[in-house]
Amino acid sequence: xxxxKLSRRSFVGAGLGTLGLAALSPRLLAQETKDVALxxxxxxxVQFGGSxxxxxxxxxxxxxxxxxxxxxxPNAPVDPAVVTGQALIGISAADYASASVEQGAPxxxxxxxxxxxxxxxxxxPDNPVNTPADLVGKKIGMALANTPVLxxxxxxxNVDINQIEIVPTQYDxxxxxxxxxxxxxxxxxxxxxxxxxxxxxxxxMLMADHGYAVHSQTYIATEDSLANRRADLVAMMRGEVRxxxxxxxxxxxxxxxxxxxYPDQGLDLPTQExxxxxxxxxxxxxxxxxxxxxxxxxxxxxxNVETLGLLGRSVTPDLWDRSILEEVHA
Amino acid sequence: xxxxxxxxxxxxxxxxxxxxxxVGMWQGLASxxxxxxxxxxxxxxxxxxxxxxxxxxxxxxxxxxxxxxGFAIGNGMAVVLAGLALALPRLERLIxxxxxxxxCLPFVATGPVLRVIFGVGEGPQVTLAALATYYxxxxxxxxxxxxxxxxxxxxxxxxxxxxxxxxxxxxxxxSLPYFIAGLQIGAxxxxxxxxxxxxxxxxxxxxxxxxxxxxxxEVDMTWAIATIAAxxxxxxxxxxxxxxxxxxxxxxxxxxxxxxxxRKSLGFGALDxxxxxxxxxxxxxxxMQAFNxxxxxxKRPQDVLSFLVADAANRDVLLDAFWQTMSLTVPGYLAGLALxAGLAVVLVTQPRLAAAALPLAxxxxxxxIVTTAPLFVLAxxxxxxxxxxxxxxxxxxxxxxxxxxxMRRTPKAVLDLFATYAxxxxxxxxxxxxxxxxxxxxxxxxxxxPSALLAATTAEWLATGTGMGSLMALTASTSNYNxxxxxxxxxxxxxxxxxxxxxxxxxxxxxxxxxxxLAT
Numbered sequence: 108x109x110x111x112k113l114s115r116r117s118f119v120g121a122g123l124g125t126l127g128l129a130a131l132s133p134r135l136l137a138q139e140t141k142d143v144a145l146x147x148x149x150x151x152x153v154q155f156g157g158s159x160x161x162x163x164x165x166x167x168x169x170x171x172x173x174x175x176x177x178x179x180x181p182n183a184p185v186d187p188a189v190v191t192g193q194a195l196i197g198i199s200a201a202d203y204a205s206a207s208v209e210q211g212a213p214x215x216x217x218x219x220x221x222x223x224x225x226x227x228x229x230x231x232p233d234n235p236v237n238t239p240a241d242l243v244g245k246k247i248g249m250a251l252a253n254t255p256v257l258x259x260x261x262x263x264x265n266v267d268i269n270q271i272e273i274v275p276t277q278y279d280x281x282x283x284x285x286x287x288x289x290x291x292x293x294x295x296x297x298x299x300x301x302x303x304x305x306x307x308x309x310x311x312m313l314m315a316d317h318g319y320a321v322h323s324q325t326y327i328a329t330e331d332s333l334a335n336r337r338a339d340l341v342a343m344m345r346g347e348v349r350x351x352x353x354x355x356x357x358x359x360x361x362x363x364x365x366x367x368x369y370p371d372q373g374l375d376l377p378t379q380e381x382x383x384x385x386x387x388x389x390x391x392x393x394x395x396x397x398x399x400x401x402x403x404x405x406x407x408x409x410x411n412v413e414t415l416g417l418l419g420r421s422v423t424p425d426l427w428d429r430s431i432l433e434e435v436h437a
Numbered sequence: 438x439x440x441x442x443x444x445x446x447x448x449x450x451x452x453x454x455x456x457x458x459x460v461g462m463w464q465g466l467a468s469x470x471x472x473x474x475x476x477x478x479x480x481x482x483x484x485x486x487x488x489x490x491x492x493x494x495x496x497x498x499x500x501x502x503x504x505x506x507g508f509a510i511g512n513g514m515a516v517v518l519a520g521l522a523l524a525l526p527r528l529e530r531l532i533x534x535x536x537x538x539x540x541c542l543p544f545v546a547t548g549p550v551l552r553v554i555f556g557v558g559e560g561p562q563v564t565l566a567a568l569a570t571y572y573x574x575x576x577x578x579x580x581x582x583x584x585x586x587x588x589x590x591x592x593x594x595x596x597x598x599x600x601x602x603x604x605x606x607x608x609x610x611x612s613l614p615y616f617i618a619g620l621q622i623g624a625x626x627x628x629x630x631x632x633x634x635x636x637x638x639x640x641x642x643x644x645x646x647x648x649x650x651x652x653x654x655e656v657d658m659t660w661a662i663a664t665i666a667a668x669x670x671x672x673x674x675x676x677x678x679x680x681x682x683x684x685x686x687x688x689x690x691x692x693x694x695x696x697x698x699x700r701k702s703l704g705f706g707a708l709d710x711x712x713x714x715x716x717x718x719x720x721x722x723x724x725m726q727a728f729n730x731x732x733x734x735x736k737r738p739q740d741v742l743s744f745l746v747a748d749a750a751n752r753d754v755l756l757d758a759f760w761q762t763m764s765l766t767v768p769g770y771l772a773g774l775a776l777x778a779g780l781a782v783v784l785v786t787q788p789r790l791a792a793a794a795l796p797l798a799x800x801x802x803x804x805x806i807v808t809t810a811p812l813f814v815l816a817x818x819x820x821x822x823x824x825x826x827x828x829x830x831x832x833x834x835x836x837x838x839x840x841x842x843x844m845r846r847t848p849k850a851v852l853d854l855f856a857t858y859a860x861x862x863x864x865x866x867x868x869x870x871x872x873x874x875x876x877x878x879x880x881x882x883x884x885x886x887p888s889a890l891l892a893a894t895t896a897e898w899l900a901t902g903t904g905m906g907s908l909m910a911l912t913a914s915t916s917n918y919n920x921x922x923x924x925x926x927x928x929x930x931x932x933x934x935x936x937x938x939x940x941x942x943x944x945x946x947x948x949x950x951x952x953x954x955l956a957t
Contacts, residue, residue, distance in 0.1 A: 188552075
């Protein structure tokens with residue numbers, strides 16, 4: 108119980124600084140709830156719509172959890188927050204998590220939100236990239252850091268990467284729109300959405316449809332939490348599953364909720380609605396239909412291990428641990 | 438008050454014309470690049486501000502609050518450090534060395550570490566704002582506290598008063614103009630620090646909005662944010678200038694009487710260097726232990742050493758990135774210095790132009806690079822020109838301001854003498870004004886070293902995806918924290934060494950040409 112009191116106190120301390128006293132509603136103080144944090148991988152947006160639903164509908168508070176949704180950003184540490192215990196669960200990806208494990212982080216992937224990796228090659232309709240073979244002779248704008256990603260795609264599809272000109276760019280659609288490059292390596296759910304909202308039509312080739320199997324938006328937790336805080340992990344993931352099931356039923360409502368909960372993020376409804384709609388096919392598949400949200404199998408894990416090997420990551424199926432999900436979906 | 442309002446009509450034209458010209462050029466540039474998603478003109482910016490007024494206001498308020506708190510803490514630190522350095526002259530080298538090393542830590546690397554230490558909230562924003570400001574103020578104060586004619590100090594001593602009275606009555610008032618200058622330089626830096634702090638995971642603020650706008654192709658919004666940030670910084674600049682004048686801090690006087698010989702020494706000795714290195718390593722390990730930082734991401738010196746020694750490939754990756762960064766930093770640095778000093782000379786010979794050009798320079802400097810770096814790179818093609826321009830823009834303004842101030846301090850008596858002999862403006866410039874400018878110019882070459890590296894790595898991180906900046910940002914996906922800390926170390930050592938080198942050069946020049954100016 109002492110440890111509980113301590114965590115409450117540190118929460119109040121942090122809360123005073125950030126939320127202000129007013130935000131600590133009497134409900135929170137009156138109930139015996141446990142404070143835990145979910146470290147998000149990016150700024151607040153409908154990308155985490157299911158979590159917002161879980162929070163606002165009380166799926167976590169019913170289970171006695173008060174979950175803080177900590178925002179990420181372009182320079183925000185996700186893995187360290189989980190290693191240090193600041194966050195019980197973090198939103199990472201299979202490639203990031205395997206790199207962390209190689210560096211000594213005791214992580215397991217306990218659930219997979221994005222069954223299909225969201226990376227696409229985006230191009231303009233008058234000069235489209237529809238298949239990996241179309242990349243030959245093109246200028247692709249991307250962060251140099253992502254070269255292994257392109258390399259893996261090329262290897263899988265027998266394309267010579269030396270015939271593609273890589274132009275280092277920021278993560279922004281402007282170089283494509285300004286025609287400084289022919290295509291961009293980006294996420295299905297951000298830059299193409301931004302272009303569509305600005306009235307620029309684009310063609311996207313989902314890399315997952317061409318053999319690039321890397322689980323994205325994965326839930327990671329430490330081995331220590333898996334051993335000692337199972338009940339909290341199960342309660343957290345149960346809330347996530349319920350939230351995302353609601354999301355699937357009505358993505359537009361999730362977009363509206365995102366704007367309502369985070370009015371200072373500079374989000375606009377049409378963009379969020381389009382993003383919400385476009386991420387549905389990435390998150391929900393026949394596999395999740397049959398087994399439930401977040402599911403993975405030995406087969407999908409094996410595909411991941413293979414692609415991650417192409418990315419230079421030595422990783423074993425041990426990185427994945429389905430025991431929490433099995434309890435949630437039992 | 439009356440005198441000023443009478444003088445107003447004749448003075449108001451140049452700035453007004455300048456402002457109109459600026460707005461015209463801005464709009465022209467925006468129309469030329471329409472469809473490229475690079476520039477938004479004043480009309481579009483006003484539209485964006487009108488459309489999202491309350492959101493922008495709230496966000497600016499949040500960022501301003503972090504920036505102001507960090508600014509206050511940073512400048513408070515500077516006062517304490519400068520006071521310590523003055524009170525304990527033996528420790529001055531050590532204090533200055535440590536202050537420099539911490540100032541040279543790159544934002545992209547310190548941000549995430551601060552986020553882990555502070556957790557959710559404004560901690561990283563405030564800390565980065567403080568880190569961005571304290572050093573320049575410290576340097577200015579150090580010069581100011583020393584900028585006392587020997588005769589004043591003799592006077593205090595002849596009345597039998599001690600060091601404390603000396604500090605209050607002589608040094609404090611002598612340093613006021615320098616302190617004000619430090620505050621003016623620090624204001625935009627604090628705002629930039631707060632915005633970068635928001636990149637480490639913040640709920641709200643202008644930094645958060647700028648990421649969103651950039652990725653959403655919302656060019657109008659990006660420029661609206663840049664304009665608001667620039668306006669806030671510019672207002673702070675003018676406010677501190679006004680405050681300085683109210684407090685009676687005129688331009689710092691040029692000292693013609695020799696300073697009291699305080700200590701004879703040639704730059705940084707080997708002993709000083711050893712002390713600084715030991716202190717840095719001690720603080721590095723000590724702080725990590727004190728905050729109980731996980732060895733997963735908080736690598737200790739021994740980890741970095743074994744990482745660099747163990748594998749030649751590690752060193753190669755680091756060195757490649759390092760040269761890439763230096764190849765952009767050095768040309769940008771030189772261009773910025775040349776531009777600043779050159780413009781200062783033009784403005785002194787054409788005083789009418791000065792009133793018009795200064796606000797433009799202040800505005801340019803106040804635009805936070807985090808919002809505009811990607812746009813610069815996009816607008817100037819994808820080559821090195823973009824990054825070099827960003828570096829130059831970052832350092833040209835402090836150089837310009839310092840050089841103008843230096844030339845303004847040309848003693849009236851000397852100028853009168855030139856006038857008596859009917860010397861040409863060119864003769865006056867070469868023989869009186871340029872020598873008066875030299876110390877200020879040399880001081881800014883020194884202060885520009887860390888800023889140039891900061892600008893280059895920021896541009897690489899946010900825009901070009903090359904060099905050290907990108908290498909450090911990569912850590913988020915690779916968790917290769919040994920590489921990150923190695924990069925931090927290399928950058929801090931490089932900045933410190935270059936700084937020391939420039940300082941040696943400066944001392945050599947000043948010793949030969951203006952020995953009374955050897956202030957720091």
